[in-house]
Amino acid sequence: MEEMVARIKERDPEQREFHQAVEEVLQSVKPVLDQHLEFRQQAVLERITEPERIIIFRIPWMDDEGQVHVNRGFRVEMNSALGPYKGGLRFHNSVNLGIIKFLAFEQVFKNSLTTLSMGGGKGGADFDPKGRSDGEVMRFCQAFMAELFRHIGPNTDVPAGDIGVGAREIGYLFGMYKKLSNEFTGVLTGKSLGWGGSLIRPEATGYGVVYFASEMLGVYGDRLENKKCLISGSGNVAQFTAEKIIEFGGRVITLSDSSGYIYDEAGIDGEKLEYVKQLKNIRRGRISDYVEQYPEAVYTPADPGLDHNPLWMHPADCVFPCATQNEINRRDAQHLVDGGIRLVCEGANMPAMPEAIDIFHQEKVLFAPGKAANAGGVAVSGLEMAQNSMRISWPREEVDKRLKQIIKSIHTTCLDAAAKYGASGDYMAGANIAGFIKVVNAMLDQGLV
Numbered sequence: 214m215e216e217m218v219a220r221i222k223e224r225d226p227e228q229r230e231f232h233q234a235v236e237e238v239l240q241s242v243k244p245v246l247d248q249h250l251e252f253r254q255q256a257v258l259e260r261i262t263e264p265e266r267i268i269i270f271r272i273p274w275m276d277d278e279g280q281v282h283v284n285r286g287f288r289v290e291m292n293s294a295l296g297p298y299k300g301g302l303r304f305h306n307s308v309n310l311g312i313i314k315f316l317a318f319e320q321v322f323k324n325s326l327t328t329l330s331m332g333g334g335k336g337g338a339d340f341d342p343k344g345r346s347d348g349e350v351m352r353f354c355q356a357f358m359a360e361l362f363r364h365i366g367p368n369t370d371v372p373a374g375d376i377g378v379g380a381r382e383i384g385y386l387f388g389m390y391k392k393l394s395n396e397f398t399g400v401l402t403g404k405s406l407g408w409g410g411s412l413i414r415p416e417a418t419g420y421g422v423v424y425f426a427s428e429m430l431g432v433y434g435d436r437l438e439n440k441k442c443l444i445s446g447s448g449n450v451a452q453f454t455a456e457k458i459i460e461f462g463g464r465v466i467t468l469s470d471s472s473g474y475i476y477d478e479a480g481i482d483g484e485k486l487e488y489v490k491q492l493k494n495i496r497r498g499r500i501s502d503y504v505e506q507y508p509e510a511v512y513t514p515a516d517p518g519l520d521h522n523p524l525w526m527h528p529a530d531c532v533f534p535c536a537t538q539n540e541i542n543r544r545d546a547q548h549l550v551d552g553g554i555r556l557v558c559e560g561a562n563m564p565a566m567p568e569a570i571d572i573f574h575q576e577k578v579l580f581a582p583g584k585a586a587n588a589g590g591v592a593v594s595g596l597e598m599a600q601n602s603m604r605i606s607w608p609r610e611e612v613d614k615r616l617k618q619i620i621k622s623i624h625t626t627c628l629d630a631a632a633k634y635g636a637s638g639d640y641m642a643g644a645n646i647a648g649f650i651k652v653v654n655a656m657l658d659q660g661l662v
């Protein structure tokens with residue numbers, strides 16, 4: 214296994230995030246491979262770590278001043294053993310092939326855990342919508358789809374949102390797909406309600422994260438009520454994680470964006486959260502504006518020179534990283550433990566670094582990996598696909614009920630798989646093992662393709 218990781222690193226040395234995601238999964242599934250020699254004989258590790266297809270393309274577009282820009286677009290179609298490739302699109306200036314490959318790899322196991330029929334994929338572009346006008350974002354989305362449309366379809370590959378891609382971008386992408394294909398189909402999820410979207414999809418990732426955390430606490434007869442909670446990020450996942458924590462009686466005291474974070478000791482209540490939603494989704498402003506509206510809160514600008522993030526130094530009970538990958542390092546994890554945390558539930562994909570996870574495990578902090586805890590988003594995307602196929606729309610209560618059931622089942626699946634393979638209580642091992650076994654069995658059933 215070590216040799217395999219070395220080969221992957223040697224082949225694509227710059228893809229650090231991908232190496233990190235692969236190493237974590239391979240470490241977890243060692244006991245499975247020891248019991249299933251046929252997995253080794255069939256080279257499943259070599260196959261599962263190599264994308265089925267990678268599409269890289271040029272995106273030329275024009276800004277409001279008439280200047281031409283060229284960005285790079287990606288779609289990594291990682292694994293289709295369980296269904297059409299499924300996973301979001303990320304628009305952010307940091308996007309590169311290694312990041313999209315890590316996200317696509319994680320998505321394969323996450324989608325497997327949902328119990329729905331979805332393979333794994335992910336895509337995006339090194340385009341930053343921040344500061345761009347609606348017209349510029351529309352032209353960019355159209356140029357992006359002008360190439361992507363030939364590779365996707367409702368039974369082939371169904372993209373959705375991720376960082377920098379929300380309802381506005383999905384609308385522009387869908388419009389261009391429809392024009393080019395001359396078809397109105399469920400080719401994207403996260404669509405607006407009026408034209409094929411599902412109720413609860415915007416809320417699903419954040420709500421699911423909180424349902425998962427409640428299940429974890431429930432094992433110990435505990436709940437989120439009165440728990441002090443730290444959240445990073447202030448986008449889609451952070452907003453709806455905060456909303457559900459507030460509903461469950463918890464106290465959310467932080468939110469952040471890439472320029473800094475706010476600390477509100479009194480707690481972010483429903484009214485303050487509504488302000489954040491307007492600020493981020495409509496005015497597209499910075500989180501620093503929060504302290505102008507609520508002067509009792511404190512804003513701390515991000516300091517790239519620091520070797521830790523001061524957000525994680527506030528004493529709390531529960532932690533919900535909902536911004537981006539590798540946002541909790543070893544020092545941050547130690548600060549969190551020193552501050553008395555009991556639970557870390559990942560809303561973002563891979564926000565805790567491996568050394569941080571080791572500390573959580575050593576200190577007996579309950580830790581849920583993103584591929585289990587944030588699977589509610591893609592699960593409701595799967596429900597959106599089902600509704601589109603049937604040309605019906607389920608009521609809010611129905612979708613929320615199914616979301617809760619799916620999260621409950623993922624929670625049980627993780628614990629059962631961990632216990633079966635000698636890692637009782639380790640949600641990360643359980644998620645990796647259960648996700649892996651289902652995908653690998655499907656791959657073996659389908660032959661060498």
Ligand SMILES: NC(=O)C1=CN([C@@H]2O[C@H](COP(=O)(O)OP(=O)(O)OC[C@H]3O[C@@H](n4cnc5c(N)ncnc54)[C@H](O)[C@@H]3O)[C@@H](O)[C@H]2O)C=CC1
Nearest residue numbers: 375376377418446447448449450470471536537561562590
């Ligand atoms: N939207 C979805 O349904 C799902 C999203 N995720 C993950 O959740 C995370 C957040 O995604 P969304 O909320 O959808 O995106 P978003 O674009 O709505 O919000 C992203 C948030 O993270 C912050 N952020 C981004 N890069 C940052 C950086 N380098 N440093 C500090 N803050 C940074 C942004 O300022 C923003 O507040 C990502 O890791 C994404 O992959 C996971 C599952 C589903």
Ligand SMILES: O=C(O)CCC(=O)C(=O)O
Nearest residue numbers: 300301373375590591594
């Ligand atoms: O809803 C989807 O298809 C994808 C969500 C996503 O990108 C993720 O789970 O990270």
